[in-house]
Amino acid sequence: MSVSSSSLVVRVRGLRKSFGANRVLDGVDLDVHKGEVVVVIGPSGSGKTTLLRCINLLETYDEGSIQVDGVEVGFRDGPGGTRQHRGDRELSRIRADIGMVFQLFNLFPHLTARENVMLGLRKVRGLPAAEAKRTAEQWLARVGLGDKFDSLPSQLSGGQQQRVGIARAVAMGPKVLLLDEITSALDPELVGEVLTVVQELAKDGMTMIVVTHEMTFARDVSTGIVFMDGGRIQVEGTPREVLSMTNHERLKAFLARIELKHH
């Protein structure tokens, strides 16, 4: 991981999670510093999406620790050194500072693009209507949708919807942005417009954890790559190190399969 003297935004230690008998996360340690763009790659079932979903508590975790900006996300301190699960209200406050963009967009279909972005600003950040509207419109313009404020999601293409999704997450001013295979559900010609937006956000210093299969993006935009398999981090390093590694069998096999799929 690239060494930076900036503060640690996300700190994961010994993370373990099972779905029933299936051990999906088997001891994950990860550090993400401010401004870093960490790309997580790996075969399906390796736990990459689950890792992401634990960071903002969409999934609970069984053992280990996840701290965002020094705060343990899933638990608070209980009596006698134990830890208790956090309630919905506490989780909401923590989640407001962690942004997520989904593979299937998950835009609110009954709201326009502008309203989708404004909802969090008004109800969670408590901004007055006029200010929320301005902020929402600024972010929508930033992602190239300045003419689509009043469009409903059903009127937008996949790439446009995903860009609204990005604006919705980023407008909240999160400390870290989680991107869960955000281009996997897009037609190939729409992928570029979304990745361009993400690249600009990275340039502006947004801390990001990105799960993706887009290797070109991983190579060009990330500050570090993490390869997961079987619920653990198998390899981590700079993009150049990881993508040209020749002595790790599983990583090599995985990269070969991805190459084949995309070319």
Added chain:
Amino acid sequence: MLYAIRSLPFLWQGLLLTLKFSALVVVLSLIAGIILGVGIVYGPRWLYWPIRIYSDFLRGIPLLVLIFFIYYGLPLFGLNFSNFGSVVLALSAFETAHIIEVVRGAIQSIPPGQNEAAKVIGLQFGQRLLYVIAPQAVRRFLPPWINAVVDTVKGSALVSLVGIVDLTLAIQQVIGRTYIPMPLYVLGAVMYFVINYCLSSASRALEARFAYIRE
């Protein structure tokens, strides 16, 4: 024939009773159905099975059987409802069971990603329900609910079997005096048709209008 025409006001009274009865049942079943439907989705575990059993039981028997049981059986439990009261209870109980299912379907057909997206921007449970879930649930609820209203109006015809002078019984009584069954039955059918066709058209229009919410 002349007598038939002079009976029109009488038929009109029957129609009014059908409408009043149906409206009353619709309102009662809507309130009960929404409360119990939301209860079965978001309520505590011990609430789930009683509501589920109620809904499955009442949807598994014919309406006629329920009407007879309540009409004849209620007095035995010491509850002396009027005729009208008994059938209101029977039909409301019956429709409530169906509306519970409509509510359940409306809420559960919302993709789980919606609730997750609402969570990740920091909305609390009540806010998620109010701003994200409910607006989508209502749009999915309305078309099938209107179909339930149509079923209520059709079901109301059964009250004629326990002596309540609704449109159906009024028609039969006029036939009893005029001996022209066919035209009067057709007239009755047309009257029911007009009411219900308007309702079904509204349902279809709403379904088309809200198509954008089911991608």
Added chain:
Amino acid sequence: MTYHLNYDFIWRHFDRLGWGLVLSLELALISILIGMAIGLSLALAYTGGGRFIRSLVAGYVEFIRNVPLLLLVYLVFYGVPSVGGFAYDATASFVITLAVYAGATMVEVFRAGLADVPGGLIDAGKAIGLTGWQRLICVRLPTMFRIVLPSLSNAYVSLFKDTSLASVIAVPELTYGAQWINTNSFRVIEVWSVTAPMYLVTGYGLLFLLQRLERRFAVH
């Protein structure tokens, strides 16, 4: 008022309930079979026909689905003979009514099922040179039947419950049997506490069996 449960009368006359149940199932079966014939032909006419045919079919469907079944039962049993000059017995009359009623539902089921046949399958049929008729018989109808199996199961159970209306014209099905026992013994709780479960168990039992059949054949 004290009331002691006494099922004697019920058990003595249980044959009215038992055979009534059988008759209910038969009425529902015959009606759905005729209804399917009506529904399929009208659905095909609708899908292939012009505006006039489509409005006729739509008219039939809309009319039947918006009028109470009870009124239709009366209309066919009392009304039709008075203009037709002939008479038929209550059971035949009810079957005709329920079949016409079922037909209206079936038109919609088959029309939607036909529309849901994946275009790719029809294209494949064209590509191997099947004619329109051959595509209908060999590709579209078989696929449609597998798609609509769930709807057919639900429709059959629904019609089974609707047979209770036959009791109003004295057809000796299950509800009529229960009514007879009710009127002749006043054992209200006893009779309905036996009759209601009979409908429930039969209805859900049928649904369960039909769903197991579906799993073998249905296409999603």
